[in-house]
Amino acid sequence: MARAMKVAIVDDEQDMRQSISQWLALSGFDTETFASAEEALKSIGPDYPGVVVSDIKMPGMDGMAFLKRLMSVDSGLPVVMITGHGDVPMAVEAMRVGAYDFLEKPFNPDRMTELAKRASQSRRMTLDNRALRKELSDGSTIMKKLIGASPAMERLREDILDLGQADGHVLIDGETGTGKTLVAHALHAVGPRAGKKFAVISCAAFSEEMLAQRLFGPIEEGGQIPLVEEARSGTLVLEDVEALSHALQSRLLTFINDQGTPAETRIIAICNDHEQGRTVEDALRPDLYYRLAALKITLPPLRSRGEDILSLFARLAEQFAEEYGCEAPQVTAQEAAQLLQAPWPGNVRQLINVAERAVLQNRRGSGSIASLLMAENEEAGPVMTTEGKPLKDYVESFEKMLIDNTMRRHKGSITAVMEELCLPRRTLNEKMAKYSLQRADYL
Ligand SMILES: Nc1ncnc2c1ncn2[C@@H]1O[C@H](COP(=O)(O)OP(=O)(O)OP(=O)(O)O)[C@@H](O)[C@H]1O
Numbered sequence: 001m002a003r004a005m006k007v008a009i010v011d012d013e014q015d016m017r018q019s020i021s022q023w024l025a026l027s028g029f030d031t032e033t034f035a036s037a038e039e040a041l042k043s044i045g046p047d048y049p050g051v052v053v054s055d056i057k058m059p060g061m062d063g064m065a066f067l068k069r070l071m072s073v074d075s076g077l078p079v080v081m082i083t084g085h086g087d088v089p090m091a092v093e094a095m096r097v098g099a100y101d102f103l104e105k106p107f108n109p110d111r112m113t114e115l116a117k118r119a120s121q122s123r124r125m126t127l128d129n130r131a132l133r134k135e136l137s138d139g140s141t142i143m144k145k146l147i148g149a150s151p152a153m154e155r156l157r158e159d160i161l162d163l164g165q166a167d168g169h170v171l172i173d174g175e176t177g178t179g180k181t182l183v184a185h186a187l188h189a190v191g192p193r194a195g196k197k198f199a200v201i202s203c204a205a206f207s208e209e210m211l212a213q214r215l216f217g218p219i220e221e222g223g224q225i226p227l228v229e230e231a232r233s234g235t236l237v238l239e240d241v242e243a244l245s246h247a248l249q250s251r252l253l254t255f256i257n258d259q260g261t262p263a264e265t266r267i268i269a270i271c272n273d274h275e276q277g278r279t280v281e282d283a284l285r286p287d288l289y290y291r292l293a294a295l296k297i298t299l300p301p302l303r304s305r306g307e308d309i310l311s312l313f314a315r316l317a318e319q320f321a322e323e324y325g326c327e328a329p330q331v332t333a334q335e336a337a338q339l340l341q342a343p344w345p346g347n348v349r350q351l352i353n354v355a356e357r358a359v360l361q362n363r364r365g366s367g368s369i370a371s372l373l374m375a376e377n378e379e380a381g382p383v384m385t386t387e388g389k390p391l392k393d394y395v396e397s398f399e400k401m402l403i404d405n406t407m408r409r410h411k412g413s414i415t416a417v418m419e420e421l422c423l424p425r426r427t428l429n430e431k432m433a434k435y436s437l438q439r440a441d442y443l
C-alpha cells in the first residue's frame, strides 16, 4: 500500500472506538480515535490526509451535525456514518448531506475494512488532483516560465512578487507578445488570490451589449454568472481594456467605486493598444484610468532587453529540440549579432516562432538563422532601426551565451568547459561570476 491513509474514528463508546481502530490498524491504516465530534473537529482540517468514520448517535454534537460541519470544512472528505439497526431515514439523510456511505450496526468488520479502503482510494485521488491543480496555479511554477536575467527582467520579477501581494488594481501595458497575459497570470498565482477564480475576457472580442451582459449581467435564463460576480475574491482580467466603450467605462468605474477598499475583485487591465502613440491614457476616461493604473507594469519590448534575447533563444531552442528529438542549433557569433539587432516587432512570441523554425531547419540540415530573420523582417515591412548598442554589449552577450551553452552541454563540468573554450579555470570562474552563471544550475 502507498503511504498509509489516516482514519479518524469518532464514537462516544470506548469499546466501539477501540475495536474499530484495532481492526483497521491491522489492515494497514493509520488510525486515530476521538470520543466526541467536538474533539475530532479540532484535528480535522481541509486536506485531511484520510477519511472519517463516525457514529451518528452521540451526546453533545451528534453525528449528523458533525457531518455537516465536516462538509463545510472540506466537502470532498469521505465520511462513513455508523447508523443504528434499521434506521433507514437517518442513513438516507446522511447520504443526502454528503456522507460517503453508511454502515448499519451491528456490522461485519470485513465490510468496514472494504469501505475504508474504497473511501481512502477516493480520498487519495482527490488530494492528488488538488495538489496538481495547486502546482499549476502555483507562483513558483509560473515564475519559472519567465526567462531572462536582464535588469529589466529582474525588476519585472520583483514587481510581480510585490504587486502580487498588493490589493490595488493593476494596469499592464506593452507591445504585442511581450508577455502581458503571462504576467497577469503570474500576478494572480503568486498572491493570496492564487486558489481563487481567475477570469479573463477581451473587451475587443464582443459587441458592447454582449460585453455588458458578460461582465455585469443580469443573468439570463440558464446563462452564466456575470464575470464581476464570478471573479469575486479572485482576479478579473480585462484584455484590450482600451476597447471599452464610454458607457461601459462608467459602469466599470461605478463597480470599482462601490467595492470600496480593499477591493474584493481585483482587476488587471491589459492594454494592447500601441498604434501611433495613442496610449491607454487617451483611450480611458481619466478617473477610470487612475483607478486602474494604481499599480502599473510596462513590459519592455524584446529589442531593448539585450542579452535576454540570446538566453531566451537558447532556452527556447533547447525546449523545441527536446520536443522534436533533435539537436538545438549552435548560434554563431554572426547570428548572435543578428538576433540582437533584429527589430522583433512581435517580441517574445515572434522569438518563440523563430526558435522553433530554427530547430526544424537544423533538423533538416538546411537554412540559417540569418535567412529566417530576413524572412521575418520582410513580413514585418521596412526594417526598423534599433537604437545603437556599443560593441562591448554585443561581445559580452555573445560571451555569456557561449559559456552558458557550453556549460549546459557539459552538464556543469568545469574541466570540460575549460578545455573546449581554452580558458584557464580562473578566467572561467571570473566570467561566470560576471554573468551570474551558477554551476549548480547545470548539474
Ligand atoms: N519572459 C518570458 N519568458 C518566457 N516566455 C515568455 C516571456 N514573456 C512572454 N513569454 C511567452 O511569449 C508568448 C507571448 O506572451 P503573452 O501572450 O503573455 O504576450 P502578450 O503581451 O499578452 O501578447 P498580446 O499583446 O498579443 O496579447 C507566450 O507564449 C508567453 O508564454
Ligand SMILES: [Mg+2]
Binding pocket: 180, 181, 182
Ligand atoms: Mg495577451
